[in-house]
Amino acid sequence: MIVVTGATGNVGRPLTQALAEAGEQVTAVSRHAVAMPEGVRHVAADLAEPAGLAPALDGAKALFLLLSGDLHAPDARPADIIGLAAARGVPRVVLLSSQGVATRPLGPSRVAMRAVEDALRESGVDWAVLRPGGFASNAFAWAESVRTQGTVAAPFGDVGVPVVDPADIAEVAAACLLDDRHAGGVYELTGPEVITPREQAKVIAGALDSPVRFHELTRDEARSMMTRFVPIELADDTLDIISAPNPAELRISPDVERVLGRAPRHFSSWVTRNLAAFR
Numbered sequence: 001m002i003v004v005t006g007a008t009g010n011v012g013r014p015l016t017q018a019l020a021e022a023g024e025q026v027t028a029v030s031r032h033a034v035a036m037p038e039g040v041r042h043v044a045a046d047l048a049e050p051a052g053l054a055p056a057l058d059g060a061k062a063l064f065l066l067l068s069g070d071l072h073a074p075d076a077r078p079a080d081i082i083g084l085a086a087a088r089g090v091p092r093v094v095l096l097s098s099q100g101v102a103t104r105p106l107g108p109s110r111v112a113m114r115a116v117e118d119a120l121r122e123s124g125v126d127w128a129v130l131r132p133g134g135f136a137s138n139a140f141a142w143a144e145s146v147r148t149q150g151t152v153a154a155p156f157g158d159v160g161v162p163v164v165d166p167a168d169i170a171e172v173a174a175a176c177l178l179d180d181r182h183a184g185g186v187y188e189l190t191g192p193e194v195i196t197p198r199e200q201a202k203v204i205a206g207a208l209d210s211p212v213r214f215h216e217l218t219r220d221e222a223r224s225m226m227t228r229f230v231p232i233e234l235a236d237d238t239l240d241i242i243s244a245p246n247p248a249e250l251r252i253s254p255d256v257e258r259v260l261g262r263a264p265r266h267f268s269s270w271v272t273r274n275l276a277a278f279r
Contacts (some may be wrong), residue, residue: 001025002177003056003090003146005047006066010137011096015064016040017171022174027056050080058086062092062177078112079119092126092183094176096169099188100131100237103248107226107237128176133249134163134242136270139200143277146212152201153215155222156243160196162252164189165265167273172259188253195261200267204278207271219243237244 006012007028045052205212226235256264
């Protein structure tokens with residue numbers, strides 16, 4: 001049985017589906033009960049209280065650990081989840097980390113995530129670490145304004161990074177959960193091309209066959225919006241990257257293709273699959 005945390009999110013949902021379709025027994029963990037694929041067990045738990053996860057870990061052969069935004073706050077203790085998994089006899093943990101651990105190691109949220117990675121390495125379980133860059137699914141933040149106003153609003157409109165499709169992250173995660181060859185692997189996950197917010201807006205407009213206007217936010221405006229959902233440290237670290245990515249953050253990583261045997265999906269593929277959200 002494989003435990004998937006964050007099972008209702010952009011990575012956890014396709015991962016849960018892929019594991020179920022592969023014939024694996026899956027326990028999906030999220031804060032609130034939602035519909036799950038047939039045969040998938042759901043456990044409601046808040047990872048901020050790791051003890052609540054204990055029943056889901058009994059008999060598990062692997063854990064996919066995805067930390068929600070509040071678990072990046074300075075007073076959070078996400079490493080306790082790894083300790084709990086090891087104590088319950090879970091032999092493998094795959095951690096969704098962040099590219100910034102390597103490219104911006106001194107950012108406050110990156111320091112905290114590095115500590116989680118270190119705790120995993122020292123836990124005694126088999127492990128793999130996934131370090132994605134920016135997510136294509138961040139474009140969901142524009143869905144309502146596209147539907148109602150035909151507008152995309154974002155900062156740094158002409159600064160791009162190689163955003164990765166969460167479906168690719170999920171497929172790499174499944175491989176790491178199921179295949180012993182990936183034990184001890186650290187995988188940097190990016191898309192196949194650098195793409196700016198303004199270019200993303202054009203892709204959405206093309207898919208809709210309808211005009212979409214781009215409105216550039218100031219950093220302060222973007223920060224104010226982001227801190228409604230994530231800790232201020234994570235918002236500032238993210239804005240530092242997307243305002244001035246360094247060469248390592250602009251690099252197209254080969255790791256998706258190395259694990260999956262195919263090139264990563266383009267942003268246009270993500271838009272096509274999720275176009276209903278923008279109509």
